[in-house]
Amino acid sequence: MSLFKKQRKNSINLSSFKQDDKNKETNKDLLKTSLEGNIQHVKQQLGNSEDIVIREIQIGKEGIFKACIFYTDGLVDTSSIQNFIMESLMLDINPDQEQMISYQQNVLQVLKGRILAVGDIQDVTEFSSLFTSLLSGDVILLLDGYAQGFTIGMRGGKDRGVMESTTETVVRGPKEGFTENLRTNTALIRRKIKTPRLWLESKKIGNLTQTDVAIMYIDGIVNDKVVEEVHNRLDRIDIDGILESGYIEELIQDETHTPFPTMYYSERPDVIAAELLEGKVAILVDGTPIVLVVPALFVSFVQSAEDYYQRADIATLIRLLRFFTIIIALLGPSLYIAITTYHQEMLPTRLLISLSAQREGVPFPAFIEALMMEVAFEILREASLRMPKAIGQAISIVGTLVIGTAAVEAGIVSPAMVIVVAITAISSFVLPSFTISMSIRMLRFPMMALAASFGLFGIIVGVIALVLHLCSLRSYGVPYMSPFAPFIGEDMKDTLIRVPRWGMFARPRLISQKNNKREHTSAPKPPRDKV
Incomplete structure (x- = not known):
């Protein structure tokens, strides 16, 4: 028998053994x-x-x-x-x-x-x-x-009921939030959107946990390519267990090496319903009240649910305030370091004399001074989150006052630096999204290093690099900085400002490409009946 025939016979026998083992495993x-x-x-x-x-x-x-x-x-x-x-x-x-x-x-x-x-x-x-x-x-x-x-199907048992959201509080608007039960969460969304075009598809992810993951979107509004991409990325997940939606987020996000989140999340049903109406896709994970949304835009992290429940002028003023606080939270200590170290001529004479008198006994340069205060405040912030609620708030307030006062009296830091760090910290709390606030807190330290090394020129270089990085990001094919870059004038009605409700008659163009117009094709103004 030739060598080829022997190899072919052995391969046939081996394949038959494998098929028998497969049949045995199937029968088992x-x-x-x-x-x-x-x-x-x-x-x-x-x-x-x-x-x-x-x-x-x-x-x-x-x-x-x-x-x-x-x-x-x-x-x-x-x-x-x-x-x-x-x-x-x-x-x-x-x-x-x-x-x-x-x-x-x-x-x-x-x-x-x-x-x-x-x-x-x-x-x-x-x-x-x-x-x-x-x-x-x-x-x-x-x-x-x-x-x-x-x-x-008779699932039951003990679970947490529908309660108010603890991370996204509003003065005016619905108070209900998602729970850890997947079916409760899908029901909360269907209670908001009563249309047969709201479709739900389920998967089980995790070789050991077999976690239920649901995908919700509105057919006819959503981009089919985004839905297909979500399915493909979820199908590629091969992991032992999924315990929270953060596992899913980290495995299917677009960019890993970026401090900015490329997936939006919320625990409010009204927010998720509004995102679905814009043509986005929601990803719900059993066991967590956090619901993921794709695609994500930078402006989504600055918007709050309450912006759409207040009058347009009030919402616009608050939204402009948020964008201003982003600048303060990111560049507050950096500008102070750059001006007091390299550009004293920019300050009025009396202010310069006052700052110089305050820093006369401080043994550290402004950068080290700001770095110590920022690190101390971050430690207090994390400690207050991990402590029991009964003492966490008291400890954070007392710790901040005692440490700040003691540091000034000991001559370690100047009073002006304490004011700058306090305003910066408060500004970071104004942002409605915790993830974007974390990103700003991370970027604050390299901006401080650039300011200490090159002054205002370093800050300008850092801001330019940051803007270029933001413009290069994409979330499921959609530019992250849309509608700023690329600039879409029609979508600017709900970014820096919010026009009245009757003026927002179009969905975001790059997200909902199938049905860009809302139910009404024109923008009717509210009636003005004479009395």
Whole structure:
């Protein structure tokens, strides 16, 4: 026999062995006809865990079939199991129905179609699907003599109810926020948008956690390419577990090496509903109240939900204030360092004399002085977040006052530097998004280093590099700085300013490319009836 034939024969034998192993593995995963064998396999795979309830029952008063119910204690509504499954199978079946069931060839379909008074029933034939449903809070029903069963949706248990959002508070507007329950969150969004075009698609991500992830968007408004890209990125995730939406964000974001977030998130249903109406895609993760939104724009992190509930002039004033506080939070200490170190001629004479007198006994240059105060304030901020709520706020206030006063009296820092750092810190709290505030806090330190090295010229170079970096970012194909760069005049109605509601008749052009116009095609002005 030639060498080629030997190799071909060996490869055929090897492939047949692999196919046999695959068939054995597939057969191993399939349910058995023996109910006792299925019960033993479930107990073995779950390690006889005490929270897995296995209840063997007899169907009908005469016990015509032997069955078993599996569920996870704490994840299901036990009263519903008692009322709609066990009573229906054990007590509510009359003798005529028992005789009908016994003569039927497909008993499972009779139980599914006529006996079980529940809504969500799915067939299950594999142990992998059985374990996923069982550990997700579903009820499993298996019958003796059948290699098929049912998964019955009766998820319940204890969870946190709908409460007010703790991170995005508003004076005027809805107070409800998302919870850790995925179905509750999707219901909150559907309560806002009552249209059949609001579509929902689900996935399970995480080899061990099997976390439910939902994708919501409005068909006819959303860009189909964005939806396809979201699916592709989620399908490429190969990880053991997903415990929070931050896992998803880090795995599917556009840019990793950037301090700016390229995915927007919120825990307010009204905010997510507004984003969906603009043509964006929402990603909901079971177990967290934080909902991700793509594509994300820079202006989205400066906007607040309350901007759209106040009058246009008030919202515009507050929004301009936020953009001004971004400049203060980013460049406040840097400008002070640059001017007092290199450009004293820019200050009025009396102010320069006052600052010089304050810094007369300070042994450190302005950069080291600002660096110490910024680091001390960041430590106090993080400590106040980690401490118990009863003492966290008091400790942060007392610590700030005591440290600031003691540092000035000891001559370590000047009073002017304490004022600059305090105003900078307060300005960072004005931004409605915590993630963009974190980005500004991170960038503050390199800007301080540039100011200490090159003065105002270093700050200008840093700002130019920062703007170029922002303009280079994209979020799912959409420019991050849109509508500033590229400049879109029509979309500027909801950026630095907010025009009245009757003037915002178009969606963002680069996000919703299929249906850019809202329901009304023109911009009708409010009626002015004469009295």
